[in-house]
Amino acid sequence: MSTLPESNRFDGHQHELNQAKSEVPFSCDGCKELGFGSCYQCPVTNCSYIVHKECHNPPLTLSSHQFFEGCNFQFHKEYPTGPGTRICDVCVSDIHGFSYQCSRGKHDLHPRCANLPPAFSLPDSDKAIYLCDEIKSRCLKCQSKRRSSGKVHGLSYVSSEGKLCYHVACLNEALVENWRNGLLTPDANANGESSRSLELQSLAPNQVARPQSSRAMRKLKWLIKFLKLVISALLGDHFTLFSTLFHFFQN
Numbered sequence: 313m314s315t316l317p318e319s320n321r322f323d324g325h326q327h328e329l330n331q332a333k334s335e336v337p338f339s340c341d342g343c344k345e346l347g348f349g350s351c352y353q354c355p356v357t358n359c360s361y362i363v364h365k366e367c368h369n370p371p372l373t374l375s376s377h378q379f380f381e382g383c384n385f386q387f388h389k390e391y392p393t394g395p396g397t398r399i400c401d402v403c404v405s406d407i408h409g410f411s412y413q414c415s416r417g418k419h420d421l422h423p424r425c426a427n428l429p430p431a432f433s434l435p436d437s438d439k440a441i442y443l444c445d446e447i448k449s450r451c452l453k454c455q456s457k458r459r460s461s462g463k464v465h466g467l468s469y470v471s472s473e474g475k476l477c478y479h480v481a482c483l484n485e486a487l488v489e490n491w492r493n494g495l496l497t498p499d500a501n502a503n504g505e506s507s508r509s510l511e512l513q514s515l516a517p518n519q520v521a522r523p524q525s526s527r528a529m530r531k532l533k534w535l536i537k538f539l540k541l542v543i544s545a546l547l548g549d550h551f552t553l554f555s556t557l558f559h560f561f562q563n
C-alpha cells in the first residue's frame with residue numbers, strides 16, 4: 313500500500329483508496345451526500361475515508377451537460393460561498409462538499425448527480441428510460457409532478473412512453489427508507505414474498521403488487537424493470553442489494 317504525499321492529492325487524504333461496494337449507506341467524505349454501492353474506500357485500519365466513485369479523482373472541469381447547455385462546469389472542493397448555500401440542480405438537495413459550479417454561476421451539481429446516465433435502452437424491448445427535466449405523469453414515489461426547492465426543479469427518470477416517472481430526489485429518499493426498514497439486504501434468501509411486496513410498496517406506493525389480469529401483470533413487470541434500472545443508475549452497475557425485488561419474476 314502506497315502513501316501519496318499530501319500535496320499530490322487534491323482532497324488532502326493521504327492513503328490510496330480501493331474500489332469497493334458498500335452494502336450499507338455511507339456518508340461520502342467528498343460531497344457529504346449519502347451513498348450506496350459503488351465507492352472508493354480507504355484500506356488503512358482506523359481510517360474510515362470513503363467516497364462515491366464519482367468523488368474519487370473527479371475531473372476538474374465538465375465541458376457540457378445536456379440539461380445545462382452552454383454551461384461549463386468547474387469542480388470545487390468546497391463551495392466558494394460556504395456549505396449549504398447552494399442547491400443541486402439534479403437532486404434538489406443542499407451542497408455541502410464537492411460540487412461542480414457552472415461558469416455562469418447559475419447551476420450546481422453534486423459529482424454523482426453530474427454523472428447520472430442520461431438514458432438506458434433495453435435490449436429486448438422497444439422501451440427506454442431517459443433523464444428528463446419535466447415529467448408528464450406523477451412521480452411513482454411522491455405522487456406529484458413537481459419536486460422543487462426555490463427556483464431549482466431537479467431532474468427525473470422517465471420511461472419512453474412517459475408513464476413511469478421518478479424524481480432523482482425521491483429515488484435517493486426511497487433508497488434510504490428501504491434501508492432503514494430493513495428491506496435492503498445482500499441476501500436474497502433472507503426475505504420472503506411479503507417483504508418483496510413491502511419493498512415494492514415502499515418504492516412505488518399505489519401500484520398493485522398482485523395483479524389479476526395478464527395486462528396488469530405486464531405493467532407490473534415493466535414497473536419492476538424500470539425501478540431496477542433507475543436504482544442501478546444511482547447505485548452503480550451490477551448492484552445486487554435489491555435482489556429480492558429483482559428476483560420477483562425470475563421463476
Ligand SMILES: [Zn+2]
Pocket residue numbers: 340341342343344345363364366367410423424
Ligand atoms: Zn460523493
Ligand SMILES: [Zn+2]
Pocket residue numbers: 325326327354355356359360361
Ligand atoms: Zn485513509
Ligand SMILES: [Zn+2]
Pocket residue numbers: 380383384414415416417418419
Ligand atoms: Zn449553468
Ligand SMILES: [Zn+2]
Pocket residue numbers: 400401402403404405421422425
Ligand atoms: Zn445532487
Ligand SMILES: [Zn+2]
Pocket residue numbers: 451452453454455456459478479482
Ligand atoms: Zn417524486
